[in-house]
Amino acid sequence: xxxxxxxxxxxxxxxxxxxxxxxxxxxxxxxxxxxxxxxxxxxxxxxxxxxxxxxxxxxxxxxxxxxxxxxxxxxxxxxxxxxxxxxxxxxxxxxxxxxxxxxxxxxxxxxxxxxxxxxxxxxxxxxxxxxxxxxxxxxxxxxxxxxxxxxxxxxxxxxxxxxxxxxxxxxxxxxxxxxxxxxxxxxxxxxxxxxxxxxxxxxxxxxxxxxxxxxxxxxxxxxxxxxxxxxxxxxxxxxxxxxxxxxxxxxxxxxxxxxxxxxxxxxxxxxxxxxxxxxxxxxxxxxxxxxxxxxxxxxxxxxxxxxxxxxxxxxxxxxxxxxxxxxxxxxxxxxxxxxxxxxxxxxxxxxxxxxxxxxxxxxxxxxxxxxxxxxxxxxxxxxxxxxxxxxxxxxxxxxxxxxxxxxxxxxxxxxxxxxxxxx
Numbered sequence: 314x315x316x317x318x319x320x321x322x323x324x325x326x327x328x329x330x331x332x333x334x335x336x337x338x339x340x341x342x343x344x345x346x347x348x349x350x351x352x353x354x355x356x357x358x359x360x361x362x363x364x365x366x367x368x369x370x371x372x373x374x375x376x377x378x379x380x381x382x383x384x385x386x387x388x389x390x391x392x393x394x395x396x397x398x399x400x401x402x403x404x405x406x407x408x409x410x411x412x413x414x415x416x417x418x419x420x421x422x423x424x425x426x427x428x429x430x431x432x433x434x435x436x437x438x439x440x441x442x443x444x445x446x447x448x449x450x451x452x453x454x455x456x457x458x459x460x461x462x463x464x465x466x467x468x469x470x471x472x473x474x475x476x477x478x479x480x481x482x483x484x485x486x487x488x489x490x491x492x493x494x495x496x497x498x499x500x501x502x503x504x505x506x507x508x509x510x511x512x513x514x515x516x517x518x519x520x521x522x523x524x525x526x527x528x529x530x531x532x533x534x535x536x537x538x539x540x541x542x543x544x545x546x547x548x549x550x551x552x553x554x555x556x557x558x559x560x561x562x563x564x565x566x567x568x569x570x571x572x573x574x575x576x577x578x579x580x581x582x583x584x585x586x587x588x589x590x591x592x593x594x595x596x597x598x599x600x601x602x603x604x605x606x607x608x609x610x611x612x613x614x615x616x617x618x619x620x621x622x623x624x625x626x627x628x629x630x631x632x633x634x635x636x637x638x639x640x641x642x643x644x645x646x647x648x649x650x651x652x653x654x655x656x657x658x659x660x661x662x663x664x665x666x667x668x669x670x671x672x673x674x675x676x677x678x679x680x681x682x683x684x685x686x687x688x689x690x691x692x693x694x695x696x697x698x699x700x701x702x703x704x705x706x707x708x709x710x711x712x713x714x715x716x717x718x719x720x721x722x723x724x725x726x727x728x729x730x731x732x733x734x735x736x
Contacts, residue, residue: 314416350405430633433631505547563601593701594698603669662695
């Protein structure tokens with residue numbers, strides 16, 4: 314959430330920053346509501362002062378045995394006026410809060426300006442794209458030949474957009490999760506195991522509600538939703554907390570299945586398992602001081618990239634444009650792995666610096682050691698990594714002419730096998 318005082322004081326800047334952010338909120342209405350509330354509060358304060366003065370006069374008149382009825386009528390009218398104005402103030406505050414919840418984060422100055430991915434900037438390439446001496450297959454064909462990917466069985470169970478991983482495929486996915494968690498903890502992140510269900514207040518804190526309600530799976534008759542990303546429970550571990558400066562930065566990592574309706578992605582990537590309603594992901598989270606978040610952001614990009622280096626999977630890093638970034642991000646880098654079956658790079662991690670956008674919504678603060686001043690922390694998040702897409706990348710990049718798939722060397726202690734053979 315943006316600071317409303319910042320919006321009011323920098324209206325033209327905010328409008329310019331929101332130009333490519335797909336913002337549906339009229340920020341002029343925010344300013345109007347804020348100014349209207351301030352005027353109402355001023356009026357109520359004056360009425361209360363008058364009420365106090367009348368109370369003193371009533372007390373004085375009564376102490377002298379004199380008639381105070383006229384002043385009692387006046388104070389009754391003032392009390393009713395205060396009550397009515399406070400009701401209006403609450404209505405204004407509720408409307409103001411609802412609007413602020415729908416305003417996306419402002420992009421940092423070095424974020425490319427543009428409405429969509431066409432304005433993204435490629436920052437770096439790593440690794441050599443393999444030159445096959447045969448026609449490489451897409452993962453859905455490989456998965457069927459290997460007997461490890463079964464979307465038909467998943468459709469019987471849950472409908473489209475789900476997958477059953479079988480045999481060595483299931484073991485591969487579990488091994489990738491364990492490898493990512495072990496690698497992340499060696500990189501300084503503390504592992505936590507989190508609930509897979511979250512409350513609406515948690516989703517509001519990180520920015521999924523109310524903006525993306527249509528993408529969430531809700532539990533009937535309960536204030537619970539299936540977790541859309543491990544970012545939500547991991548960040549909300551700190552909601553309404555005041556941290557000591559010495560505790561920062563905090564690095565945490567956790568695994569969770571993620572559930573999304575993908576309401577805005579109908580018809581995209583319908584073949585294979587690239588886009589699913591349920592998928593496994595290992596998340597990276599950082600809680601930092603404001604002055605450290607930019608440096609920690611770049612380090613998180615490096616941490617996530619190192620996982621692909623360890624698996625020897627070629628990738629590129631892309632700085633997203635203002636129009637292509639997520640709602641809560643002020644700056645975001647996508648890490649895209651090369652997939653031979655698609656003949657292009659596809660996202661496997663988005664690493665975002667949200668500044669104080671989420672901490673304002675979730676009231677996450679820290680106390681300066683020297684001044685004891687309370688400030689909002691900065692929050693950062695990124696996939697470390699998306700597990701299903703890592704399976705795709707391994708299958709497609711490590712496939713052999715005979716249809717088998719070699720397991721990356723670093724994963725073999727986890728899988729217990731070094732190759733998946735066709736059935």
